[in-house]
Amino acid sequence: MTPISGLVDPETRALLEPLLAKLARPxxxxxxxxxxxxxDAExxxxxxxALVKxxxxxxxxxxxxxxxxxxTGLRHLLGSGVLGSHRGLPVTAIITMTLQQLExxxxxxxxxxGGIVPIRDALRMAEHAHPVLCLFDHHGRPLHLGRSKRLATADQRLALIASSRGCTRPGCDAPATMTAVHHIREWNHGAGTDITNEDLACDACHALVKDGPAGWRTRTAPPExxxxxxxxxIAPAHIDPDRQPRINHRHHxxxxxxxxxxxxxxxRDADLRRHRECITRPDADHEAPEDGDVP
Ligand SMILES: [Zn+2]
Structure with a gap:
């Protein structure tokens, strides 16, 4: 639940009144x-x-x-299509769930x-929707969906919304709706438009990525x-002298x-094992717990 309170101006109220009179009828x-x-009740x-009952x-x-x-009014507004598109996708609710959650x-x-919706409600909202299946690898990265066009396609943007969920710069809390698709290695440096070379960044963070000593750099985390x-x-040296590559945990x-x-x-399992060994073999020499014991 999200709390809401505040004031609306007279014009908004004048617009809300007939809407509620119509849609909020008992x-x-x-x-x-x-x-x-x-x-339409009339x-x-x-x-x-049926209405009386x-x-x-x-x-x-x-x-x-x-x-x-x-x-109901917002659902009609989104369903009507009058809002057109936002950053290449139709203005609509995008809800992401795993196959496990669906099952x-x-x-x-x-x-x-950046909001959350109980799966039960998400499934009800999806009753009249077209679900999109997106496949990910074991690390939650979208599988190859390569394209040769300069602009990311709607499919790629959907896949990135599902996997990255928001701006990828460490510490940034901008949700996916406020981000653009960013090339990890810049297009003008010869990199292609391919989902393995794209991720989400908000406009402010995207502007930080540039050549020269004051610019941030981005790269794909290596397999190890x-x-x-x-x-x-990777922050510039005046922000992080070690230039340690970091990822954003805010959306994960x-x-x-x-x-x-x-x-x-x-x-806990390792502690239990040691405890049982102490009980079953009280005279045995027990190894001291080691940090390396625990995966
Ligand atoms: Zn950002």
Missing amino acids: GMNNPDDPDSPAG SPNLDHD AAARDTRTAGQRGHDALK DASGVATTAG SEHPGRTEW LDDLLAQALQRARAR
């Missing part, structure tokens, strides 16, 4: 009632008996009905704007690194949490 657009009518095509069992508060009406129907999916295939950023906190949990479980 019985209309009730997400908890599968038989609740949607659309249309002759609408089943008025839906209104009678509608227990939502006026505030909740207003919320559900706003959601389990549990957990949370991520949105391109902890996060192979991810985009590493779930990965860090999973790694920390895995390490904690491995430590």
